[in-house]
Amino acid sequence: MVENSELRKAGLKVTLPRVKILQMLDSTDQRHMSAEDVYKALMEAGEDVGLATVYRVLTQFEAAGLVVRHNFDGGHAVFELADSGHHDHMVCVDTGDVIEFFDHDIENLQKEIVARHGYELVDHNLVLYVRKKAE
Numbered sequence: 161m162v163e164n165s166e167l168r169k170a171g172l173k174v175t176l177p178r179v180k181i182l183q184m185l186d187s188t189d190q191r192h193m194s195a196e197d198v199y200k201a202l203m204e205a206g207e208d209v210g211l212a213t214v215y216r217v218l219t220q221f222e223a224a225g226l227v228v229r230h231n232f233d234g235g236h237a238v239f240e241l242a243d244s245g246h247h248d249h250m251v252c253v254d255t256g257d258v259i260e261f262f263d264h265d266i267e268n269l270q271k272e273i274v275a276r277h278g279y280e281l282v283d284h285n286l287v288l289y290v291r292k293k294a295e
Contacts, residue, residue, distance in 0.1 A: 170224035177209045181217045185227065185241050192230065192238040192258040232258070232287060248286040259290075 163182045164174045172178060184201050185193065193201070199214045218239050221227040227239045232251045238258065248266070250259040266286070274281045 166226065170221075170226050172220060172224055177213050178217050178220075180207050180209055181214060182221070182226070185239070191260065192240050194236050194238050196236075198239075230258075230287075233289065248288070250288045250290045253289050253291050 163179045163186070166182065167174050167178055180202060181198060184198055184205070188201065190197065195211065195215045195218055198218070199209070199211045202209045202214070218227060218229075222229050222239070225242055228242050229237050229239055230249070231237050232249070244260075245262075247260045247262045250261060251257070252259070270284060270286075271281050
């Protein structure tokens with residue numbers, strides 16, 4: 161099972177709640193889930209995992225590098241699997257929807273700006289807060 165090997169590679173003991181939570185994050189269409197979202201999805205699937213366990217496991221996953229935590233303004237923390245390459249985010253201020261995007265021009269411009277100021281870019285996190293245009 162892929163989940164078992166991922167947990168072992170991350171240095172975590174394979175437990176049923178960890179496997180279930182990792183499977184949930186891996187199988188959902190929703191890439192960014194709060195702990196409450198994960199808990200509700202597990203409950204709907206008939207899984208008996210408590211909310212405190214979900215919080216604890218997600219924190220362990222973050223420490224192990226399996227998930228990335230995002231704290232977007234105006235909302236609670238959401239988590240996404242750390243399996244994809246770098247990307248930036250747009251957050252709809254009306255719906256809370258999170259849209260992932262990658263743009264080479266933005267990436268290059270950020271590096272140019274940093275270099276102009278005498279630095280090198282180590283990492284960054286770009287979040288654009290957006291609203292649908294009125295039609």
